[in-house]
């Protein structure tokens with residue numbers, strides 16, 4: 001089944017996981033569903049996701065799209081790198097969500113992205129203080145992946161362990177950080193997966209179409 005652009009734009013990516021690396025993992029939506037929804041299906045989609053998530057300023061996003069027009073191959077490589085990093089993040093944190101230590105493979109892949117990112121880590125002086133920043137360059141088409149890799153490393157290594165969960169909504173599989181005091185956050189979004197579960201419990205089933213993956 002093809003999903004039209006209108007369907008996609010009516011359901012924009014969301015930033016509710018509590019860590020940008022997990023929001024990125026969730027851009028492949030409905031992983032358990034036979035027809036998952038791919039939101040990063042082009043370089044433009046990758047840039048749009050990063051801009052909406054605050055990883056790129058609007059002018060930088062426009063610069064990158066301009067650059068990409070003349071460097072199609074590199075833009076494709078950036079999308080492939082994004083997919084590889086996303087798969088590694090999902091694998092590592094899905095393990096973490098069930099209390100397992102991540103396998104070496106996703107850690108190796110995150111390390112590769114991290115090594116590429118760290119070459120561009122910079123100190124910046126802003127408002128009278130020194131802070132971590134990133135090299136400001138329009139050249140690196142994959143620069144939106146730098147803070148994503150950094151975020152994955154930060155969450156994996158946090159000294160105060162971060163409680164990561166995988167949404168149990170049917171066909172969902174979104175990852176998120178549970179920051180509730182008593183560890184009670186269950187759903188990616190109460191309004192989506194939580195309410196669907198509630199609706200199933202109260203059985204309106206016959207007339208309601210059986211929705212698969214969350215969108």
Ligand SMILES: [Zn+2]
Nearest residue numbers: 167172188193
């Ligand atoms: Zn969910």
